[in-house]
Amino acid sequence: MARKKKQPEGSAGAPLFMATYGDMVTLLLTFFVFLYSFSSIDVQKFQKMMFSFQGALGVLPGGKTIQEGAGVYAGRVGQDAGDAPKRTQEFKEGIAKQLQALAKEQGLQDQMIVQINQRGVTVSLSEQFLFAPGSAELSPLARRLLFKVGQVLVGVRYPISFEGHTDNTPLEGGPYGDNWGLSAARAASVASYMVNRVGLSDRNVQAVGYGSSKPLVPNDTPEHRALNRRVDLVILTDNSL
Numbered sequence: 665m666a667r668k669k670k671q672p673e674g675s676a677g678a679p680l681f682m683a684t685y686g687d688m689v690t691l692l693l694t695f696f697v698f699l700y701s702f703s704s705i706d707v708q709k710f711q712k713m714m715f716s717f718q719g720a721l722g723v724l725p726g727g728k729t730i731q732e733g734a735g736v737y738a739g740r741v742g743q744d745a746g747d748a749p750k751r752t753q754e755f756k757e758g759i760a761k762q763l764q765a766l767a768k769e770q771g772l773q774d775q776m777i778v779q780i781n782q783r784g785v786t787v788s789l790s791e792q793f794l795f796a797p798g799s800a801e802l803s804p805l806a807r808r809l810l811f812k813v814g815q816v817l818v819g820v821r822y823p824i825s826f827e828g829h830t831d832n833t834p835l836e837g838g839p840y841g842d843n844w845g846l847s848a849a850r851a852a853s854v855a856s857y858m859v860n861r862v863g864l865s866d867r868n869v870q871a872v873g874y875g876s877s878k879p880l881v882p883n884d885t886p887e888h889r890a891l892n893r894r895v896d897l898v899i900l901t902d903n904s905l
Contacts, residue, residue, distance in 0.1 A: 676736055752889070756785050759820070760785050763776075763778045765786070766813065776789055782902070783901070784822065784898060784901035784902060786897070786898045786901045787897040788880070788896050789806075789897065790893070790894055792890065798837075798840075802857060807857065807861075810854065810857055810858065811861065817862075818864060821868075822868075822900055822901050823868050823900045825869075825893060825896075826869065827898060828849070828874065828878070830847050831895050841895070848871070848872070849873070850895055854895050876892070
């Protein structure tokens, strides 16, 4: 009886499970194409779906470098930063108009002077209606006006500095000692009213006394000295608090 020839062993091929795996991949792709043909799916969403599918199968396309992505983001930030000065100027002009209208409405254009400057918006409030001479207690008129001013400022996100000033006439007697003490007490009095009665945030407010060190005009006439006795309310758009 003739002996059967022994068949040579075939060379090693892919594992048997790869056939099943290949069928599964084909079926999945067919399924997604079938869904796509019956829908109005957004192209970008479909591309994202296919990207996720490819990633799940271990196929990832080449990605962009970190530097390239950072460059796109930096461009957007630069555009926003370029718009910031314009928005700040618009805010300054808008808030100044509101405060000037309030001063006119109250008939206090000479005692409530509003100016736009590099620091932000400064409202100079005259001692004449704020305090009695040598005192840091707010007058009834001052309280009424400050309440109205506060209603304009209550939503402002910038820091606000209350800065007291005097003329160079030495202070005689009283509880404050000198012009430094008087100016600081007056600034604190206005700031305290704005925080406790109007509702400004105390985290957004400071009170400073400068004495006679920062006059608006020379202290050479009674009228000029009266101008220098004031409390400045400064909306600091430069955030220098």
